[in-house]
Amino acid sequence: MALGVCVLLFVGVFLEFVPSRFAQTSVRPLPQLPNQFITEVEANIVNKNRSVQITEYYDGPGARGRLETFSNGSRHTDIYDFKKQLHYHIEEEERSCEAEILSPANHNHNPFALFFGNGTAHIRSVADFFRFGAQHHDSYNGTGTARGIFCDMYVGYVQNSTMNYTMTWYFAARPTWNMPIGIESPNTDIPVRLVLEGTSENFNRTTQTFSSDTHTFYHVYEFVNFRLGAPDDHLHLFDPPHGIPCVGLPASKPIPKLPDQFVVEIQTAISPNETSLFYSVAYDKSRESTSYVYNYPSKNSTQGGVYGLHHIIHNFIEGTEYNISLVGCNMKKLTNETLGKDFVLDHGKITLASSSKLFGIPALNNATYEGEREIDGITADLWMFTRNDIQLVPNGDVNQPSVWEYYFSKQTWHYTSLSLSELHQVPIRVEGHSLLPGLFDTYKFVSVMINFQSGPPRGFFFDNTVCFNSSSASSAQFTLPTIYDAVAGNYSVRGIVYKKMGQVMNISRSRFHVDFVPTASNQILVSVRVHSVPDVGFTEKLASLTSLATALDKLRSAVEKSELTVDFGKGPVTALRRSYSNTAVNSPKLSIPAVGNSDRSKKSGASSGTVAGVAIGTLILGIVLGGAIMYVVLRRLRSDSANAYKREIN
Secondary structure: OOOOHHHHOOOHHHHOOOOOOOOOOOOOOOOOOOOEEEEEEEEEEHHHOEEEEEEEEEEOOOOEEEEEEEEOOEEEEEEEEOOOOEEEEEEOOOOEEEEEEOOHHHHOOOOOEEEOOOOOEEEOOHHHHHOOOHHHOOEEEEEEEEOOEEEEEEEEEEEOOOEEEEEEEEEEOOOOOOOOOOOOOOOOOOEEEEEEEEEEEEEEOOOOEEEEEEEEEEEEEEEEEEEEOOOOHHHOOOOOOOOOOEEOOOOOOOOOOOOOEEEEEEEEEEEOOOEEEEEEEEEEOOOOEEEEEEEEOOOOOOOOOOOEEEEEEEEOOOOEEEEEEOOEEEEEEOOOOOOOOOEEEEOOEEEEOOHHHHOOOOOHHHOEEEEEEEEOOEEEEEEEEEEEEEOOOOOOOOOEEEEEEEEEEOOOOOOEOOOOOOEOOOEEEEEEEEOOOOOOOOOEEEEEEEEEEEOOOOHHHHOOHHHOOHHHEEEEEEEEOOOHHHHOOOHHHHHHHHHHHHHHHOOOHHHEEEEEEEOOOOOEEEEEEEEOOOOOOOHHHHOOOOOHHHHHHHHHHHHHOOOOEEEOOOOEEEOOOOOOEEEOOOOOOOEEOOOOOOOOEEOOOOOOOEEEOOOOOOOOOOOOOOOHHHHHHHOOOOOOOOOOOOEEEO
């Protein structure tokens, strides 16, 4: 990789080979150089009638440097990270990045790098970086002016087997001249100008050798806007570029595997449509179900439809979607058109996809690990990949190039789960950008994940009671001889009861709802409401589903035979065999869980007989986050306002 800046910056290759020999003419103290600074450099190559603009960042304590070079109408950036022993070369217009290990073969003439005998690269000291100081035998040469600034001048005369030139440094005279350096540092000298003039043998950058042919050169380097201190880490100036995958990085590490049960809250912003969404997602592989809760735009929305909370449940065992809004519930079968990509086809049957696929997480061979970042104060790992199957720009082309960034909290970051017993690398941010020319920052997609909780989602996320009327459900109750106050408030206890009852009745957990009620003796009265088989779904699945009558018979039999036993961690508890009874069925009130995994908020609405068919459409851009999380929500936010949310009365 050719790095022209090595020739142009300061002395470039001319100072790399043989130590300079100077005549010491003064004992005046040499300038004190900063070990952290930012400066703009105008490099004027007078003998070639050429100027180059350079922005330079030097961080000695952080062992890192950055050069931004603008030359011949193009811009490129070079980042040197000596802690990671990596060099990044970024071409801005082409949005390309190449990474390579720092090595003597490729970086021996690097302005930042100094190699030890074992081949390890270290950042040069600031004096060596400037090729200035006692080790270079610079000498004081009186005063002069540069750009009207009163300066102290230092001169060195370089002569060796390949070159012969004069090097003249101009430093702002202190305390005579006041420079705007950003922070107070009275003992720091600020470079203003460097002049190089002499002859040199021609250097072949391909072979890294000199030839016998010579040329004269005259270079003037102007240091403008010199500021002390390192750049703010929040600017990520020493990190690989945002939104540009780097080729050549060391072997990638795999993207973390998400747990099979979790709840997460997500806020998504979509540009340039000025659209922002906030929603909650529950995923439970053991239930073969997903749940999406989101808030539809306000009454004044021009998109039409029912405003307020919406709750969508996908049950893959039944092949049914439950779509609940404040006006009722609509059920329909799961199909390719109904779903986003939270499904996989297994011999023609739709089944729930993995949690990673739900988030659109690519396979390892499609993503590169880009290193660590800090997101909202959280130390995160970043993976990046490109894809061509998402339409970010509404130009009719569904196969557009885009780049996606996935940020996961570090394994060492204590991100507590629902049970407080597990630590996961959890997703905290996803960004997507169009790679169409000039549209990277115009068409973008940003999702921020908060409150990620692993473990079983609370039951109300899959509560579809409102979708059934009294004629399609039956109720029963039985008693568990354990202390109500000790376990009833524990959601994991409810999960244990749900799991056991689902096994006993051989039905999906979306088909029954459980409440705990204290008895007079403070034991647990378990009240269960069981729904009949939905009248939608795939025939091949419904044929094998347990009927309502059979499910209740199985439950009664298990209780009466003392076979319904659960373990809350303090020994098995068996339902009282004479406690089973059928009970009257009450029509449920409409209930939509609040966004999040907290206690649900109940709102009275239409009875279970009221059904609202929520129109399915795709939001403006037709975005799919690779998985179903965004698709399920977004597809409901774009619809024909004249036809949206047609109501049906059951």
